[in-house]
Amino acid sequence: MSRSVSWLSASAESTEQLGEFFGTCLRPGDLVRLQGDLGAGKTTFCRGVGRGLGIEEALHSPTYMLCKEYSTGNGPLLHLDGYFDHRLTSLLGEGLIERIDGDSIVLVEWAERVDPWLPSNGLLLRFEREAGAGVVVSEGSEEGEEDHDLCPRRIGAEAAGDSASQLLTRFIEKLCAEGISVEPDPESTR
Amino acid sequence: MSPPDEALILGIESSCDETAAAVVRGGREALSSVVHSQIAEHAEWGGVVPEIAGRSHLRAIVPAIEEALTEANCHPQDLSGIAVTTRPGLLGSLLVGVTAAKSLAWAWQKPLIPVHHIEAHAYAALMSVDHWEFPYITLVVSGGHTSLFRTESPLAHALLGTTRDDAAGEALDKAAAMLNLGYPGGPAIQKAATDGDPKAYAFKRPMLGPNSLEFSFSGMKTAILYKLKGPGGRREEPTLPESQNLPGMAASFEAAVMDTLIRKCLRAAQQYNIPRILVGGGVACNQRLRVDMASAAEKNGVQAIFARAEHCTDNAVMIAGLGYAHLQQHETADLLLDVAAS
Numbered sequence: 147m148s149r150s151v152s153w154l155s156a157s158a159e160s161t162e163q164l165g166e167f168f169g170t171c172l173r174p175g176d177l178v179r180l181q182g183d184l185g186a187g188k189t190t191f192c193r194g195v196g197r198g199l200g201i202e203e204a205l206h207s208p209t210y211m212l213c214k215e216y217s218t219g220n221g222p223l224l225h226l227d228g229y230f231d232h233r234l235t236s237l238l239g240e241g242l243i244e245r246i247d248g249d250s251i252v253l254v255e256w257a258e259r260v261d262p263w264l265p266s267n268g269l270l271l272r273f274e275r276e277a278g279a280g281v282v283v284s285e286g287s288e289e290g291e292e293d294h295d296l297c298p299r300r301i302g303a304e305a306a307g308d309s310a311s312q313l314l315t316r317f318i319e320k321l322c323a324e325g326i327s328v329e330p331d332p333e334s335t336r
Numbered sequence: 337m338s339p340p341d342e343a344l345i346l347g348i349e350s351s352c353d354e355t356a357a358a359v360v361r362g363g364r365e366a367l368s369s370v371v372h373s374q375i376a377e378h379a380e381w382g383g384v385v386p387e388i389a390g391r392s393h394l395r396a397i398v399p400a401i402e403e404a405l406t407e408a409n410c411h412p413q414d415l416s417g418i419a420v421t422t423r424p425g426l427l428g429s430l431l432v433g434v435t436a437a438k439s440l441a442w443a444w445q446k447p448l449i450p451v452h453h454i455e456a457h458a459y460a461a462l463m464s465v466d467h468w469e470f471p472y473i474t475l476v477v478s479g480g481h482t483s484l485f486r487t488e489s490p491l492a493h494a495l496l497g498t499t500r501d502d503a504a505g506e507a508l509d510k511a512a513a514m515l516n517l518g519y520p521g522g523p524a525i526q527k528a529a530t531d532g533d534p535k536a537y538a539f540k541r542p543m544l545g546p547n548s549l550e551f552s553f554s555g556m557k558t559a560i561l562y563k564l565k566g567p568g569g570r571r572e573e574p575t576l577p578e579s580q581n582l583p584g585m586a587a588s589f590e591a592a593v594m595d596t597l598i599r600k601c602l603r604a605a606q607q608y609n610i611p612r613i614l615v616g617g618g619v620a621c622n623q624r625l626r627v628d629m630a631s632a633a634e635k636n637g638v639q640a641i642f643a644r645a646e647h648c649t650d651n652a653v654m655i656a657g658l659g660y661a662h663l664q665q666h667e668t669a670d671l672l673l674d675v676a677a678s
Contacts, residue, residue, distance in 0.1 A: 184510060185558030189501050203678065207502045207554075210479035210509070211352070213426065215677045229510070230519070233353075240428055 149311065151318065151328050152302040154276065161187045161299055162194035167324060169198020171316040174221040174249040175309065177265060179257030182273030187299045188255045191273070192225060195253065199223060208255065212237050222250045228260035238263045267307025269314060274300045339663045343416035344408070346440070347656025348401065350433030351425025351453050352480070355396035358652035359408035359415075363660030364463060366653045367408035369646070372396040393432040401436065404652070412444045417668070419449040419659020421456065423676035430675035438671050447668040449659040453650075454481060459490050459661070460643035460654035461614035469612060472641075473604045477597060478617035479505035479520065482551050484604050487614065490661040496604055497549030504593050505619045507553035511560050511589050514574045515582065522619055529587035529624070536584025537563060539592035541599060549604050553593065560589055594625040598632050605638050616643040618650070 155161040172178075172195070180188040189207045196205035199218040208214045208227040212234050216223045224245060228234045238246075238260065246252050247265060257264060276298040305314040318328055341362045349356040358369040374392045405412070420437035421430065441448035457476045462468060474485040474493060482503045485493040502510075505522055512521030517528050539559055542552045563585070564574035576582055601613050613633060619625065620642055633640035647653055662668070 184514075184561050185554055189554065193501075204500070206499060207506060209506045210503060211424075211426065213677075215427070237426065237428070242428075 149314070150302060150304040151314070152300055153321070153326065153328060155187070155299045155301055157296075157298075158187065158190050161190045161301070162197075164301065164321075164326075165191035165194020165196075166198040167194075167320050167326075168317055169195035171313060171320050172199060172220060172223075172251045173309075173313070174251060176313050177246065177252045177268035177310070178254070178313075179261075179264065179268055179270045180253065180255045180273065181258050181270065183275070186273035186275065187301070188271075188273055191271070191301070192253055192255065196223070196225075199251070213242060218251070220251060224250045224252045226252065226254045226260075228254060228256035228258070231256070231259035234260050235263055267310055269310040270302075270304040270306070272300075272302040272304070274302070276300050339416045339660065343660060343663065344410055344414050345449070345656040345659045345663065346401070346404065346410075346415050346418045347451075347652035347654070347659055348397075348418065348420040348433045348437050349453075349456075349650055349652040349655045350393045350397065350429050351421045351423075352429060352650060354650040355393045355400050355433075356650060356652035356655075357397075357400040357404035358656050359404050359410050360653055360656035360660065363657045363664075366656075367410065368404045368406075369651055369653045370400045370403045370407070371649075371651055372400050393429050397432055397436045401440070412440070412446075415444065415446050417447040417449050417659060417663045418444075419451050419655050419662070421453045421655055422450040422673060423452055424678045425453060425675075427675055427677055434673060434675050438673060442671060447663060448671070448673060449662045449667065450669045450673055451655045451658050451662065453655075454483065455491070455493055456654040456658045457481075457616035457643070457648075458485065458487060458493060458614060459616075459658040460647040460651075461616040461620075461641055462490055463647060463654070463657055464641050464644055471608075471610050472612045472614045473601060473608060473610050474614040474616070475597060475601050475620075476617045477504050477615070477619040479503060479509060479522075479619075481617060482553070482597075482619075484549050484600060486604075486608055486610070490658060491665065491667075496608075497551065497600070499551040499553060500544075501552055501554035502557065504551070504553055504597060505617075507557050507593055508590070508619070510557050511586075514560060514564055515576060515586060517586070520618075522622060525586050525590050526622055526624070528582055529590045530583065532581065532583030532585070532587030534587040534591035534624075536581060537588040539588055541592055541596045543596070543599065547603075547607070549600060549607070551596070551600065553596075556589070556592060556596075560585075590622070590624055591628075594622060594628055597625060598629050601629070601640070602632060602636055602638060605636070611638045613638060613640045614643075615640065616648060616654075618648055620648040621645050 483498040484496040509521035517524035
């Protein structure tokens with residue numbers, strides 16, 4: 147049974163903070179897909195995950211390098227990016243695919259672009275600019291430009307499979323312990 | 337004993353899409369440079385073919401090395417060492433180059449010299465300078481990296497700042513994809529921007545506070561996305577309506593990226609009171625960056641030195657060149673040499 151919930155994140159800082167809490171919940175073998183438009187907050191969240199896993203080096207976008215690997219106290223973390231889907235599928239075909247089912251923690255940005263290559267279970271995180279929140283014009287922005295990065299993000303989570311479901315439970319518990327409220331995903335009530 | 341000034345080094349590079357080999361004399365003079373790019377190979381097939389990509393480095397490495405030696409009219413016994421990229425990069429790709437280098441170093445009984453890919457990009461810029469005057473402010477900017485260093489010697493680089501999110505080249509790649517200009521994005525944007533007005537559209541230059549030497553290009557990619565999606569993001573897919581001008585959009589975005597890089601370099605030069613800037617990496621090919629950096633640097637009494645265009649994108653000349661500098665310091669490795677992703 148799949149279940150879905152979502153959170154509202156008011157800022158990039160809070161997205162990164164959510165990522166950090168999420169990182170503390172990850173266990174070896176966890177697979178997490180991250181979907182969302184350009185600039186929706188996937189990499190920002192992952193940077194928090196890196197911190198939560200105790201990785202000293204700051205995580206950056208893996209778009210160009212396709213796959214970045216880090217060691218953590220919980221085994222290796224693979225940070226993948228499907229934006230250049232053909233380039234990543236080449237790499238998966240070269241043998242990277244075998245490590246996704248293994249003991250590594252796997253984060254996949256732009257997961258929808260390489261979906262056929264990924265196992266069907268795992269936790270899906272969807273990043274969206276919050277509809278209706280409108281565009282915030284940042285104060286003192288140069289050239290009076292609209293700053294879309296200031297509008298809130300909704301982060302939806304959907305678990306498929308037992309281990310993803312357990313991961314989601316650990317995350318929800320962690321957030322409750324940190325005093326952050328969890329809303330049922332509006333998508334799921336439609 | 338230091339290697340002679342005329343020492344020949346074979347360089348091998350396979351950290352990402354390119355398989356490259358080169359022979360360089362005395363850390364300075366490229367006798368040959370062979371670059372086999374997967375991008376060109378895939379273009380022949382009208383797209384990336386996983387079967388080709390997977391084996392590309394493996395198939396290309398030996399012919400590339402043979403060609404580099406032949407072109408340089410160099411016999412294995414003439415070599416003083418074999419330099420190879422060990423980090424950072426894709427592990428599987430790096431392993432192909434490192435395994436080849438180890439095998440040859442063992443078979444030919446030559447020193448094996450590990451080289452850091454980013455430091456090699458900085459060295460590529462140093463190869464443009466006849467008489468080195470350390471320290472330098474160094475910018476290495478490519479699809480995967482955007483970092484500022486204080487460079488004390490070819491082998492000593494202190495990191496001053498790096499990107500918090502996307503590399504500059506990645507911002508160009510993503511903007512090019514949104515504008516349907518193809519991959520890699522840097523050259524595609526540059527071509528589309530020809531004759532475009534760089535002031536046609538307003539893009540912020542993300543400076544991240546008055547003293548920061550870090551970079552952030554994620555917001556710029558959001559900015560172009562919303563310019564293409566229309567006010568309030570009303571269009572589902574990013575498109576450039578025909579009434580808008582593509583050259584202007586490309587030129588404005590390109591100028592914003594390059595301008596940000598230039599301002600950060602000048603800021604670092606000022607903060608550290610170092611009036612010499614080195615620029616290397618794939619994005620250093622960009623004409624707007626080269627021209628605008630030169631004029632901005634001159635206005636500020638700073639010297640800007642770029643790697644030669646053919647040494648900006650991944651190549652093995654810079655690997656062999658930096659390998660020579662390592663060999664002078666007796667920095668060699670044994671056959672247990674390993675690769676690293678970062």
